[in-house]
Amino acid sequence: MHHEKSRHLSPSLLRLRQAGYKLTEARVVVLNAIEQLGGHVTSAQVLERVSALAPNIGRASVFRTLDLLTRLGIVRPTYIDSSATPRYVLMRDGHHHHIICTSCNKTIEFEDCGLDAIAKTLEERLNVKLTGHLLEFFGVCATCQASIPLHKEERNNP
Amino acid sequence: MHHEKSRHLSPSLLRLRQAGYKLTEARVVVLNAIEQLGGHVTSAQVLERVSALAPNIGRASVFRTLDLLTRLGIVRPTYIDSSATPRYVLMRDGHHHHIICTSCNKTIEFEDCGLDAIAKTLEERLNVKLTGHLLEFFGVCATCQASIPLHKEERNNP
DNA sequence: CGTTTATTGATACTTCGTATTAAATTTTGT
DNA sequence: ACAAAATTTAATACGAAGTATCAATAAACG
Numbered sequence: 541m542h543h544e545k546s547r548h549l550s551p552s553l554l555r556l557r558q559a560g561y562k563l564t565e566a567r568v569v570v571l572n573a574i575e576q577l578g579g580h581v582t583s584a585q586v587l588e589r590v591s592a593l594a595p596n597i598g599r600a601s602v603f604r605t606l607d608l609l610t611r612l613g614i615v616r617p618t619y620i621d622s623s624a625t626p627r628y629v630l631m632r633d634g635h636h637h638h639i640i641c642t643s644c645n646k647t648i649e650f651e652d653c654g655l656d657a658i659a660k661t662l663e664e665r666l667n668v669k670l671t672g673h674l675l676e677f678f679g680v681c682a683t684c685q686a687s688i689p690l691h692k693e694e695r696n697n698p
Numbered sequence: 699m700h701h702e703k704s705r706h707l708s709p710s711l712l713r714l715r716q717a718g719y720k721l722t723e724a725r726v727v728v729l730n731a732i733e734q735l736g737g738h739v740t741s742a743q744v745l746e747r748v749s750a751l752a753p754n755i756g757r758a759s760v761f762r763t764l765d766l767l768t769r770l771g772i773v774r775p776t777y778i779d780s781s782a783t784p785r786y787v788l789m790r791d792g793h794h795h796h797i798i799c800t801s802c803n804k805t806i807e808f809e810d811c812g813l814d815a816i817a818k819t820l821e822e823r824l825n826v827k828l829t830g831h832l833l834e835f836f837g838v839c840a841t842c843q844a845s846i847p848l849h850k851e852e853r854n855n856p
Numbered sequence: 857c858g859t860t861t862a863t864t865g866a867t868a869c870t871t872c873g874t875a876t877t878a879a880a881t882t883t884t885g886t
Numbered sequence: 887a888c889a890a891a892a893t894t895t896a897a898t899a900c901g902a903a904g905t906a907t908c909a910a911t912a913a914a915c916g
Binding site for chain 1: 871872873874875881882883
């Protein structure tokens with residue numbers, strides 16, 4: 541990272557710098573990896589991609605960076621399928637919204653959440669300062685509604 | 699669990715039965731443990747409480763039950779502080795809303811979310827059937843705003 | 857009450873994430 | 887541009903969280 545000009549930094553990297561953290565190779569590469577993988581990634585996937593991009597970067601640095609990114613609200617760990625390792629989603633501009641199909645675990649992202657009003661209300665009522673949010677809906681996607689039920693709760697004729 | 703009448707079951711237990719699962723001791727005790735602990739619990743806390751309530755119940759059953767409850771939308775694992783083990787929240791009537799303070803990791807629950815409208819819109823637009831949601835806001839609580847900054851991002855005068 | 861079938865409990869095991877510390881790299885002041 | 891100061895890193899060994907396995911058990915339902 542040789543004296544790169546700040547106008548060329550991604551929003552996430554800017555965030556890191558503005559929060560007072562150094563822009564090290566490990567951090568830049570981890571963020572690249574997540575962005576290349578497109579979000580909703582496990583730590584294992586990040587580890588794999590990182591060591592493909594820069595084999596010298598160690599395990600610990602990857603985990604440390606994921607922690608740091610989480611604390612800064614740049615990514616957010618979330619459970620897509622139960623009891624698996626968490627998946628990190630990119631919080632673009634502090635927020636993220638998706639639907640998880642409880643039948644096939646597919647995720648569908650969407651943009652509009654209409655949460656500004658309630659955020660404002662909460663800030664006033666509770667005297668908090670809100671910087672982001674994660675909204676997850678659970679349900680059954682179109683495909684799964686149409687297909688033969690795979691889950692116990694839906695098969696009632698043995 | 700000897701032939702208990704269904705009218706005495708908690709909503710969660712009813713949910714389990716209606717989904718076709720047996721009401722075993724392990725499942726009943728795990729749910730009791732979570733309710734006694736009041737939600738936002740780690741698996742370690744559940745394990746501890748369960749073995750206090752019923753020492754015969756094994757590790758694996760507790761984890762299996764947490765998985766099952768998650769799949770049924772009765773609880774939802776969520777990350778309060780980064781890189782810690784997840785915390786399970788009770789999804790009362792399919793939904794849960796809270797604010798997480800990114801400074802002290804305290805959580806504040808709230809009730810009104812005003813998400814019915816967008817849920818309906820999504821159901822129509824994407825042809826999905828939604829059964830619940832989790833809404834998390836991130837920010838800084840009143841106490842932390844008033845206190846001396848503990849986090850790097852806030853200390854700019856060394 | 858007895859049959860069927862899902863579920864359990866015990867343990868050993870795998871895997872994920874962490875602590876530690878000397879070495880390296882970025883930043884900052886000049 | 888350079889050197890000093892401070893933060894961050896890589897490597898490895900370690901600990902804890904969650905899982906697979908399978909014989910034994912208990913729930914449901916007639």
